[in-house]
Amino acid sequence: MDLITLGRRIRHFRTEAGLTLDDLSAATGLAPSQLSLIENGKREPRISALGTLAAALGVDVPALLSTEPPSHRAALEIELDRAQRSTTFGRLGLPEVKSSQKLPLPVLETLVGLHRELARRDAEAVATPEEARRASTALRLEMREVDNYLPEIEELAEPLVRKAGYTSGPLTHRVVAVLAEQLGFQILHTDDLPSSTRTVTDLANGRIYLPPASIPGGHGLRSLALQAIAHRVLGHERPASYADFLRQRLEINYFAAACLAPRSTAVEWLTVRKKEKDLAVADFRDAFGIAHDAAAQRFTNLATAHLGIHLHYCRVDGDGTLMRGYENDGVRFPADVTGAIEGQTVCRRWAARQAFASRDRASEYYQYTDKPNGTYWCSTQTGTAESGEFSISVGVPFSDVKWFRGRETTRRMTSTCPDAACCQRPPERLAQRWGDAAWPSAKMHSHVLAALPRGTFPGVDDGEVYRFLERHAPA
Structure with missing residues (x-):
């Protein structure tokens, strides 16, 4: 009571x-x-x-x-x-x-x-990195329980793009613009967006400001526009906590992906490829004209719910740092005491890191890895961003590899991580020679000590945003 x-x-x-x-x-x-x-x-x-x-x-x-x-x-x-x-x-x-x-x-x-x-x-004041890791972990575990599938967002997204004129294949910029217009928004491109933002929405005047259109393609702009639209479609309020902020980010990313690869079309395409035992993230990417990372994550949304395939996904930086991950197939990502996986180091023998040594960076890298809890097959694509190299991996247990292209690979590694003897402990010969002679100066990762960015929308400079909107508001 x-x-x-x-x-x-x-x-x-x-x-x-x-x-x-x-x-x-x-x-x-x-x-x-x-x-x-x-x-x-x-x-x-x-x-x-x-x-x-x-x-x-x-x-x-x-x-x-x-x-x-x-x-x-x-x-x-x-x-x-x-x-x-x-x-x-x-x-x-x-x-x-x-x-x-x-x-x-x-x-x-x-x-x-x-x-x-x-x-x-x-x-x-308590929104420290530890608090952020706890919130992120809780959200990741929650998504694992639902197989990374949110039917309520699926049911909102597809009717909207169909109404805007989508039929099949890649979603066009024109359809995104029409979708925005039907919801009362105009998409405008500007080269003076506040440095702390990706997009800015003017709710008073029905405007969504995006970065300048790139040539050719500008496919990332479709996703940015859809994410901005998603806040309105999903009825988001201003986030009351960092956990709210993370959940909203997840939901707008999901909505954008569900628009870029609408469920009925994507599931039909994937079902055909599964019957042909020729599933490939790269083909899924090309069929819908989206980035490889977006295709990999969208595949995780649909694979379990509609194809009956359990799997894992991870994005790893060139130094082996795990940036994002999802799993419902029992694979064990490295984790800290809070259960967070972000910032942890992935085993050197996993495909996510072995792929960096591949000479053929244009094609997907395939590998089997014997891990403590079973054998997994992975398809990995590498790329380069402003921050450096990265890899995107989608993997499945051995029992499901029969549905995928690349299953015939002979590459195989054994990983016993988190056992330090696997790849974290230096060879005894080198340890004996250099153990007392090496004195490196370590880089200081300031984000480890820093509090989370301030503001209603973490990291966004409100004053900068307000001045931007004042400049661009219609007379």
Whole structure:
């Protein structure tokens, strides 16, 4: 029972009926002091008393027990009471302000606003990298439970692109523009986007600002536009925490992928290739005109739910750092004590790192790897970004490799990680020679110590965004 809301509802119905505490006391047999404690959420009434109170107030018991505040003022009073019972307020050592009917509404609104800001700053202060890793891990495990498949977003995305004119193959820029127009937005390209943003949406004037269109293609711009649109389609509110921010990022990425490779067309294409035992992420990428990373992640959305294939995906930097990963096939990614995988080092013998040594970077690299919990086959594509080399891998247990092109490869490695003897411990000969003679100066990874970026949207400079919108707003 929510005592604060219950108390405010009783007070609301009492004042609506024009009763004083003494009047209600006379009608119910409960002392005025006891009624005051109940209305202030400091005492729980007996079940029998609820019926008596409801009868005296001319309502039924369910009306008293509703979880909805009875009015805007009551909602503010409840919020103020809860805020003054929080540990954040308790640390301040300040006296409580009684949220009585005598408290002017503007004062009540100001106090609630100040408490909201205190709570926001308190939450921001604990948003350390560890907190971010915990939030990311919780989201990754949640997605594993649903096989990385979100049918509610699938069911929103495909009808929208079909209505905008999509039929088959790659989604065109024109269809994206029409989709935006149908939702009340115009897509504009500009070369002065704030440096801390990828896109900016002007909700007041129905504009989505993107980077300049590139030549040729500009395929990444379709995804950016769709992600901006997704916030509106999915009804996102401003994120209240870093966990909210991460979830929204996941959902807009999913929506964009579900538009770029609509479910019915993508599943039909994949089903044919599975029957032919010729599944390949590279072909899936080319069929829908998307980046290899996007194709790999979209494949994870559909493979289990529609093809019955369990799998894993990972993006690894050139130095072996795991940047992103997903699995529902039992593969064990390296993890820290919080369960987070981001920032961990992948075994040197995994395909995700062996592929960097391949001379043929244009084609996918195939490899079997015997791991402590079974044999896995992986298809890996390498690439280069501003930050350096990276690899994208999709892998499956040995039992599912029969559906994939590249299964005939003879490349095979054995990995016993996390056993340090696998690839983390230097050879004994080298350790004996250099163990006491080597003294390297290590790079300092500042992000390990830094707090998460500040702001409602982490890392975004609000002032820079507002000045940008002011420059571009229609006269």
